[in-house]
Amino acid sequence: MMVVKIDKQKWSSGINQLKSTYDVYGPAKQGKTYEFQKLGSEQLPDLTVQNTTLSPKSIVFPQSEKMFSFHTDENKSGHHILKEMNNQSMPKAVLGIRPCDAKAFQLVKLNFDTCEYKDPYWIRAYESTTLIGLACNNPCSTCFCTSTGCGPFSETGLDVLLMDQGDSFIAKSLTPKGENLLKTATWSDSFDPATAESILKSGKEKAESKIASRVKTDQLASKSIMKIYEAPFWDDVAFSCINCGTCTFSCPTCWCFDIQDETKGCQGIRTRNWDTCMSPLFTLHGSGHNPRGEKTSRVRQRFMHKLKYFLDKYNQGIMCVGCGRCVRLCPVNIDIRQICNMMNSYQPS
Amino acid sequence: MQNPYLPYPVRIDNVTIATEDKSLKTFKFIFLDPNDEKKFAYKAGQFAELSVPGKGEIPIGIASSPTEKGFVMFTVFKVGLVTAYLHNMKAGDIMGIRGPLGNSYPWDLLQGKNIVIIGGGFAFTTLRSSIVYMLDPANRPKFKDIHVIYGARSPGMLLYKDELAEWERRDDINIHMTVDRTDDPNWKYNVGFVPTITEKKAPSASPDTYAIICGPPVMIKFTQPVLEKLGYDHDHIIMSLENRMKCGIGMCGRCNIGKELVCKDGPVFTLSELNRTPREY
Numbered sequence: 186m187m188v189v190k191i192d193k194q195k196w197s198s199g200i201n202q203l204k205s206t207y208d209v210y211g212p213a214k215q216g217k218t219y220e221f222q223k224l225g226s227e228q229l230p231d232l233t234v235q236n237t238t239l240s241p242k243s244i245v246f247p248q249s250e251k252m253f254s255f256h257t258d259e260n261k262s263g264h265h266i267l268k269e270m271n272n273q274s275m276p277k278a279v280l281g282i283r284p285c286d287a288k289a290f291q292l293v294k295l296n297f298d299t300c301e302y303k304d305p306y307w308i309r310a311y312e313s314t315t316l317i318g319l320a321c322n323n324p325c326s327t328c329f330c331t332s333t334g335c336g337p338f339s340e341t342g343l344d345v346l347l348m349d350q351g352d353s354f355i356a357k358s359l360t361p362k363g364e365n366l367l368k369t370a371t372w373s374d375s376f377d378p379a380t381a382e383s384i385l386k387s388g389k390e391k392a393e394s395k396i397a398s399r400v401k402t403d404q405l406a407s408k409s410i411m412k413i414y415e416a417p418f419w420d421d422v423a424f425s426c427i428n429c430g431t432c433t434f435s436c437p438t439c440w441c442f443d444i445q446d447e448t449k450g451c452q453g454i455r456t457r458n459w460d461t462c463m464s465p466l467f468t469l470h471g472s473g474h475n476p477r478g479e480k481t482s483r484v485r486q487r488f489m490h491k492l493k494y495f496l497d498k499y500n501q502g503i504m505c506v507g508c509g510r511c512v513r514l515c516p517v518n519i520d521i522r523q524i525c526n527m528m529n530s531y532q533p534s
Numbered sequence: 535m536q537n538p539y540l541p542y543p544v545r546i547d548n549v550t551i552a553t554e555d556k557s558l559k560t561f562k563f564i565f566l567d568p569n570d571e572k573k574f575a576y577k578a579g580q581f582a583e584l585s586v587p588g589k590g591e592i593p594i595g596i597a598s599s600p601t602e603k604g605f606v607m608f609t610v611f612k613v614g615l616v617t618a619y620l621h622n623m624k625a626g627d628i629m630g631i632r633g634p635l636g637n638s639y640p641w642d643l644l645q646g647k648n649i650v651i652i653g654g655g656f657a658f659t660t661l662r663s664s665i666v667y668m669l670d671p672a673n674r675p676k677f678k679d680i681h682v683i684y685g686a687r688s689p690g691m692l693l694y695k696d697e698l699a700e701w702e703r704r705d706d707i708n709i710h711m712t713v714d715r716t717d718d719p720n721w722k723y724n725v726g727f728v729p730t731i732t733e734k735k736a737p738s739a740s741p742d743t744y745a746i747i748c749g750p751p752v753m754i755k756f757t758q759p760v761l762e763k764l765g766y767d768h769d770h771i772i773m774s775l776e777n778r779m780k781c782g783i784g785m786c787g788r789c790n791i792g793k794e795l796v797c798k799d800g801p802v803f804t805l806s807e808l809n810r811t812p813r814e815y
Contacts, residue, residue: 267585297785304785411810414792460786467778476791
């Protein structure tokens with residue numbers, strides 16, 4: 186572990202140094218909202234924003250991603266045979282990612298990096314990305330990360346943790362990747378690790394005390410899938426849902442995708458695109474039969490997947506990091522915190 | 535890193551119409567690179583993604599048996615975009631196959647057991663694979679009695695008719711073909727729905743007897759109580775599911791029934807396993 190102090194005067198010069206080795210991403214104003222963007226040559230991440238409207242998942246898992254190319258011209262060799270595309274790019278550095286969003290990558294990794302199959306697109310992108318997290322001194326009112334095994338100063342999934350000290354940052358490297366990045370940026374003013382730990386500890390306590398929102402998850406594991414699935418509250422939960430998919434779109438831990446072929450003349454590509462369990466097309470059979478044809482079954486699928494199936498399957502907690510985006514963005518005010526508590530406390534009669 | 539989304543290139547060797555209404559066709563594929571055939575080592579009950587560049591991919595049960603070498607075979611019902619296009623493809627055309635995917639019928643468990651295969655309509659493909667596999671001279675001694683109850687709407691809708699006739703003549707397998715109705719005077723087999731014929735022909739339950747069921751939901755719905763009446767335990771009833779799939783490797787998230795993914799944890803489940811999962815199939 187290496188701890189350095191970064192004076193804010195050296196912040197911008199370091200970032201500019203990074204840009205020769207990394208594609209640097211950070212929060213930036215985009216219309217009315219803040220989103221993670223690839224930063225331009227003189228552009229700095231805007232760290233005044235509490236968190237971006239959308240999660241930074243697209244940096245590792247693009248909303249649309251080319252998988253293969255092919256051609257269908259039978260007069261040329263190799264027709265109708267898929268070829269892997271060269272998706273190689275510079276390593277990426279994400280500055281100012283929040284601890285919740287970094288932990289989300291670790292949860293999603295359980296899906297894409299399994300003992301049977303490895304998703305090469307996701308894994309390559311994830312492995313070439315360095316996450317420089319910014320501890321949350323002032324969490325949002327909708328944050329409930331301390332209930333999800335995360336927290337405003339959580340180090341899980343991060344390569345570097347930054348804490349804003351006003352005129353400087355304390356930067357604690359957590360991985361060799363993080364150490365490399367600090368060196369590349371020539372942020373090297375060493376700082377006493379023990380002092381850093383005590384500052385981080387008191388910062389953490391202060392930030393955690395500001396988190397007013399909590400959910401209970403302690404009973405979820407002991408309940409049977411079928412009992413919660415058959416609970417009587419799902420129609421009420423789904424009643425106001427319009428299946429718009431805002432929750433899955435903005436969620437840092439939603440990974441479901443579709444695969445589609447696109448062609449123009451004899452040239453074509455196979456792409457994968459974000460998909461959503463809120464759409465009836467997601468599960469529609471060719472025959473017209475749909476196992477989740479009703480709105481209620483789709484809403485239930487989302488919450489059961491996040492809060493029960495994932496928990497049972499991996500034993501790594503729930504598939505939610507408590508970022509609060511779906512709570513803030515849902516147009517009909519469906520609140521995962523309330524549903525999680527309902528599932529947790531549900532006693533079948 | 536091996537890319538599990540990359541199909542093996544194949545050439546269509548042969549296309550045959552499988553049913554009288556032409557809604558099903560059987561495709562034989564040959565791997566362009568013979569080494570790919572070795573990599574595509576499969577077991578009866580598994581499926582693959584048939585990959586038509588420009589159209590997409592479809593998950594289809596493998597109809598050939600692992601004991602049949604030099605080709606892989608699929609019987610495809612024309613139902614959507616990819617299958618409709620595939621039905622118009624011809625011998626010599628190039629496409630891809632990705633797999634084998636999913637689990638298989640539990641062949642280790644089934645060794646030394648009586649097997650009752652119950653199939654209906656188009657869902658006979660992986661059952662054909664299983665029958666050919668079990669009847670292979672090297673494998674037949676590994677199984678005790680084999681019964682097959684297979685029904686379709688009419689004689690012309692039965693798949694693999696030539697093979698059925700051939701199996702019918704053998705004394706090491708009991709074939710019970712049936713049709714819902716027919717006015718064909720030459721039809722010498724059963725008439726009636728699969729559950730009815732199952733009640734008449736299926737051996738009674740024993741710890742050594744396993745039923746494998748594959749068919750349309752309505753057939754499964756009415757066959758299940760018949761097997762229960764015959765005394766079959768739910769962990770002796772083996773079923774193969776279908777759900778919409780894209781990736782086939784447990785990643786894209788749509789084919790789950792509860793925490794199980796039909797593509798990776800299935801498609802084969804026992805009824806006792808299914809009793810513990812939401813019926814989202």
